[in-house]
Amino acid sequence: xxxxAKIHEMLTSKQCSCTELxxxxxxxxxxxxxxxxxxxxxTGDEALKTAEKVDKKIAxxxxxxxxxxxxxxxxxxxxxxxxxxxxxxxxLTGYKPIxxxxxxxxxxxxxxxxxxxxxxxxxxxxSSCETSYFGGATNPFNTKHVSGGSSGGVASxxxxxxxxxxxxxxxxxxxxxxxxxxGIVGLKPTYGSVSRYGLVAYASSLDxxxxxxxSVEDASIVFDAISKYDDKDSTSKGYNGNTYSSLNxxxxxxxxxxxxxxxxxxxxxxxEAVLNAAEVYKxxxxxxxxxxxxxxxxxxxxxxxxACAEASSNLGRYDGIRYGYKTExxxxxxxMICRTRSEGFGEEVKRRILLGTYVLSAGYYDAYYxxxxxxRGTIVKAFNDAFTHCDVIxxxxxxxxxxxxxxxxxxxxxxxxxxxxxVPVNIAGLPGVSVPCxxxxxxxxxxxxxxxxxxxxxxxxNAAYKYQQAAGENFKDTKxxxxx
Amino acid sequence: MKYExxxxxxxxxxxATKTKIFCGCTTQFGGEPNTHCCPVCIGLPGxxxxxxxxxxxxxxxxxxxxxxEIAEISKMDRKxxxxxxxxxxYQISQLYAPLTIGGYVELSSGKKIRLHHIHIEEDAxxxxxxxxxxxxxxxxxxxxxxxIVSEPDIRSIDEAREYVEKLQQVMRYIGISDCKMQExxxxxxxxxxxxxxxxxxxxxxxxxxxxxxINNICKAMEYEFERQVDLIESGGQVVQETLRxxxxxxxxxxxxxxxxxxxxxxxxxxxxxTIHVTKEEVEEIKSTLPELPTEKCKRxxxxxxxxxxxxxxxxxxxxxSEYFDKACEGxxxxxxxxxxxxxxIFSRVETEADKEVFDVSVSPEQLNELVKLLxxxxxxxxxxxxxxxxxxxxxxxxxxxISESDMGGLDENAMIELCxxxxxxxxxxxxxxxxxxxxxxxxxxxxxxxxxxxxxDAAAAEAKIKELIG
Numbered sequence: 001x002x003x004x005a006k007i008h009e010m011l012t013s014k015q016c017s018c019t020e021l022x023x024x025x026x027x028x029x030x031x032x033x034x035x036x037x038x039x040x041x042x043t044g045d046e047a048l049k050t051a052e053k054v055d056k057k058i059a060x061x062x063x064x065x066x067x068x069x070x071x072x073x074x075x076x077x078x079x080x081x082x083x084x085x086x087x088x089x090x091x092l093t094g095y096k097p098i099x100x101x102x103x104x105x106x107x108x109x110x111x112x113x114x115x116x117x118x119x120x121x122x123x124x125x126x127s128s129c130e131t132s133y134f135g136g137a138t139n140p141f142n143t144k145h146v147s148g149g150s151s152g153g154v155a156s157x158x159x160x161x162x163x164x165x166x167x168x169x170x171x172x173x174x175x176x177x178x179x180x181x182x183g184i185v186g187l188k189p190t191y192g193s194v195s196r197y198g199l200v201a202y203a204s205s206l207d208x209x210x211x212x213x214x215s216v217e218d219a220s221i222v223f224d225a226i227s228k229y230d231d232k233d234s235t236s237k238g239y240n241g242n243t244y245s246s247l248n249x250x251x252x253x254x255x256x257x258x259x260x261x262x263x264x265x266x267x268x269x270x271x272e273a274v275l276n277a278a279e280v281y282k283x284x285x286x287x288x289x290x291x292x293x294x295x296x297x298x299x300x301x302x303x304x305x306x307a308c309a310e311a312s313s314n315l316g317r318y319d320g321i322r323y324g325y326k327t328e329x330x331x332x333x334x335x336m337i338c339r340t341r342s343e344g345f346g347e348e349v350k351r352r353i354l355l356g357t358y359v360l361s362a363g364y365y366d367a368y369y370x371x372x373x374x375x376r377g378t379i380v381k382a383f384n385d386a387f388t389h390c391d392v393i394x395x396x397x398x399x400x401x402x403x404x405x406x407x408x409x410x411x412x413x414x415x416x417x418x419x420x421x422x423v424p425v426n427i428a429g430l431p432g433v434s435v436p437c438x439x440x441x442x443x444x445x446x447x448x449x450x451x452x453x454x455x456x457x458x459x460x461x462n463a464a465y466k467y468q469q470a471a472g473e474n475f476k477d478t479k480x481x482x483x484x
Numbered sequence: 485m486k487y488e489x490x491x492x493x494x495x496x497x498x499x500a501t502k503t504k505i506f507c508g509c510t511t512q513f514g515g516e517p518n519t520h521c522c523p524v525c526i527g528l529p530g531x532x533x534x535x536x537x538x539x540x541x542x543x544x545x546x547x548x549x550x551x552x553e554i555a556e557i558s559k560m561d562r563k564x565x566x567x568x569x570x571x572x573x574y575q576i577s578q579l580y581a582p583l584t585i586g587g588y589v590e591l592s593s594g595k596k597i598r599l600h601h602i603h604i605e606e607d608a609x610x611x612x613x614x615x616x617x618x619x620x621x622x623x624x625x626x627x628x629x630x631x632i633v634s635e636p637d638i639r640s641i642d643e644a645r646e647y648v649e650k651l652q653q654v655m656r657y658i659g660i661s662d663c664k665m666q667e668x669x670x671x672x673x674x675x676x677x678x679x680x681x682x683x684x685x686x687x688x689x690x691x692x693x694x695x696x697x698i699n700n701i702c703k704a705m706e707y708e709f710e711r712q713v714d715l716i717e718s719g720g721q722v723v724q725e726t727l728r729x730x731x732x733x734x735x736x737x738x739x740x741x742x743x744x745x746x747x748x749x750x751x752x753x754x755x756x757x758t759i760h761v762t763k764e765e766v767e768e769i770k771s772t773l774p775e776l777p778t779e780k781c782k783r784x785x786x787x788x789x790x791x792x793x794x795x796x797x798x799x800x801x802x803x804x805s806e807y808f809d810k811a812c813e814g815x816x817x818x819x820x821x822x823x824x825x826x827x828x829i830f831s832r833v834e835t836e837a838d839k840e841v842f843d844v845s846v847s848p849e850q851l852n853e854l855v856k857l858l859x860x861x862x863x864x865x866x867x868x869x870x871x872x873x874x875x876x877x878x879x880x881x882x883x884x885x886i887s888e889s890d891m892g893g894l895d896e897n898a899m900i901e902l903c904x905x906x907x908x909x910x911x912x913x914x915x916x917x918x919x920x921x922x923x924x925x926x927x928x929x930x931x932x933x934x935x936x937x938x939x940x941d942a943a944a945a946e947a948k949i950k951e952l953i954g
Contacts, residue, residue, distance in 0.1 A: 077530075078530075079528075079529070079530045085529070085530075087529075092529070095529070097523075097528065097529070097530070098528070099523045099528070099531075101530060196530075196532065197530065197531070197532050198530040198531075199530055200529040200530045201529070201530065201755075203754075204754040204755050205754035232532060232534060233532050233534075234532065234533070234534055234535065234755060234756050234757050235754075235755065235757060309751060310751075310754060312564075313562050313564050313573070313574050313749070313751070316564060316566060316572065316573025316574060317527050317529070317571060317572045317573045319566065319568070319573065321568050321620065322571065323528070333568055333618065337566065357749065360564070360749035360750075360751055361747055361749060362747045362749075365749075365751075369751060
């Protein structure tokens with residue numbers, strides 16, 4: 001049984017009250033957050049208020065929904081009315097939104113108990129959570145290792161059982177990669193299936209909000225709740241399906257494709273774990289098909305050009321005039337903006353703003369941005385073709401396991417390369433789910449991802465669920481947090 | 485050497501939609517600073533724009549009214565620049581795929597000033613400098629604009645003036661903007677260069693930004709034309725730069741040079757989807773457009789026999805032409821209606837502002853009734869004129885002032901009787917007429933008119949008198 005269903009049963013059978021449950025989560029956060037650094041802002045009072053509301057409902061005999069009273073967390077780039085939303089950047093310190101992100105409106109209306117906001121790479125730019133202004137979140141399997149990024153805080157909290165689930169955002173792998181590093185499940189939905197309204201933009205054409213959970217069924221429950229059409233987001237299409245009801249469908253005859261390019265340059269232990277998973281699928285009656293996806297070699301440069309271009313524009317608004325950090329000493333407006341941005345942004349953010357500004361500049365636009373857009377079309381087409389050979393694609397989530405803290409900072413280019421398996425999905429706007437599929441010799445988790453057709457969440461979640469049923473040993477608990 | 489002026493216009497027009505282009509805030513002018521704002525139009529992190537379809541509709545109307553082609557597919561782009569009045573540090577505009585392409589504005593000479601395109605975009609807020617501090621008011625941020633970009637087809641100050649006036653007139657006619665330059669709902673940037681007459685090559689241009697009256701546009705262009713000619717004549721070169729015009733000194737001065745020009749780093753706005761406009765939608769919008777002033781003016785001249793000068797006066801503002809159209813319904817002589825409007829009514833609606841509103845105490849239906857009485861011969865011109873004055877004073881209908889006995893022409897016998905009396909009692913005039921003084925007949929006709937209280941047909945009376953005198 002998934003964590004959400006288990007908590008729901010505990011609450012409805014009155015094994016414990018929502019307040020007791022929430023308190024125990026808050027206590028565990030208090031005990032472990034010093035070492036995990038998963039939370040950047042714990043909102044205990046608000047959490048207990050919601051818990052009390054849920055308890056009253058239960059006491060009065062009212063029925064409660066599956067997500068009602070379940071303690072969870074939001075990545076710190078999701079706008080929460082009246083609660084600081086910093087994107088883990090100095091430049092947004094003190095900024096309290098006056099409105100809610102649509103996803104938070106939805107969950108709040110279902111009485112989700114938010115324990116607090118979790119750590120992330122600054123403005124979601126990074127693959128280790130270490131570009132956070134508050135320092136990186138650590139890995140619950142080994143706190144000398146990174147949690148991954150950018151949604152490192154959510155993954156660390158969920159992996160350490162100090163949140164039952166969380167919402168992250170995925171621009172180039174920011175949900176799947178930390179889920180993979182922390183041995184849990186992370187779903188990056190189809191572009192347009194979850195409203196982006198209220199998600200502080202990094203790269204608007206790639207960003208997508210999704211769940212990070214302990215199990216596939218939890219991911220499915222949360223996804224079904226948040227994937228609604230939203231009039232406030234012009235790119236929103238909603239999801240007219242129910243993934244939860246199609247879990248546990250038979251996968252006999254399902255064609256699972258493996259693109260050879262996805263296995264290039266992948267560490268042996270990771271490759272082995274993914275190929276073992278293919279064997280598991282075979283035993284479940286699925287067919288494994290190998291094929292070539294040469295367009296994948298364009299994915300990383302295309303991603304960094306498009307993401308940085310959009311970021312350079314999206315982050316222009318942080319000028320110290322209306323909200324957030326503002327420099328103390330300045331001489332005139334221009335100087336104020338320059339100083340505020342120089343002092344307020346971290347190195348990685350500045351690097352990407354500069355890169356993005358460059359590729360959009362007169363004289364370079366055609367050579368970089370336009371070319372990247374054209375290649376984006378090529379990649380989209382390549383995936384469409386691939387899905388004529390297979391139903392879902394199986395690939396590693398990351399070519400490696402969680403590395404040690406400090407390494408990413410010292411070598412940004414090598415860190416960019418860790419995104420190689422995750423970015424293609426964002427470029428093509430497809431859904432992808434990362435699922436634990438083994439451990440390396442040091443006991444660090446390995447993740448695999450299942451990539452689906454556009455709006456094919458039900459199919460990949462079902463395939464992931466089947467795997468979880470067959471290979472449950474790869475879904476391991478850590479020593480931390482609340483024991484349900 | 486003689487020089488020729490070459491100019492093109494970029495005209496920003498604020499659209500009269502109720503709400504802003506990307507959110508539900510009001511577009512009302514004024515208001516306490518920062519009260520017409522929401523998370524979207526102040527660009528709070530995480531907010532997303534949602535295109536107001538009415539803006540597209542108004543843009544299409546502007547395109548159709550200027551004979552442009554409406555793009556079936558157009559897109560929104562981001563124009564990136566950093567300024568405190570721009571809350572997102574980019575303006576959402578259109579560069580790569582604007583809403584309408586081409587078109588023209590026809591001047592009274594028949595010359596067509598070609599348009600390059602029209603695009604839709606959002607306005608910025610504004611800075612307020614007070615007591616040594618600078619404040620920002622975002623009320624105007626997100627108010628929808630169209631930008632009408634012309635080709636460099638303008639060759640004189642007069643053409644420039646007429647172009648701007650024509651644009652203003654057309655946009656007001658179709659009701660998409662009030663085009664008030666003094667309130668900033670219409671703003672012009674002028675690109676201007678000079679070249680020797682006869683030369684085909686364009687000279688280096690300068691751009692004069694943000695002028696807020698037609699007179700200032702003309703004065704600035706005049707100054708800039710002479711400055712450029714003087715510069716070339718004295719062996720210098722025009723430098724490509726952006727200028728501002730100071731109306732106090734009537735001079736232009738440099739804002740920034742070409743080297744300092746912004747690189748706006750335009751790219752497609754990923755937050756907004758492609759704008760699709762179907763042929764059916766264009767047809768539907770076309771069918772709702774009013775008759776445009778140029779066409780209207782032509783129709784008045786060709787079909788209603790209104791003199792061109794009068795037709796222009798009648799079509800200058802939509803309210804006047806609509807008044808005229810209504811007052812003309814079913815009348816025999818539209819010219820009479822036109823004369824009443826341009827004569828008696830205009831003398832009471834003197835300013836241009838009042839003419840634009842054209843709130844007249846006599847309704848077009850009332851004027852129509854009066855002219856029909858005249859048409860049918862029931863009353864004569866003099867009586868009609870006097871009646872219209874009374875109507876304008878009181879707002880009451882013609883029948884309030886004209887009695888039964890005033891109406892109905894004089895019967896023939898009575899008329900003949902009066903003519904006889906005129907000949908008998910004015911022997912001097914009869915003598916004069918016989919001696920060749922043609923004008924003397926007028927006195928005799930006057931006698932008939934006076935004694936019939938204006939009801940006699942003057943032409944018929946004159947003929948009868950001539951017959952009697954022999």
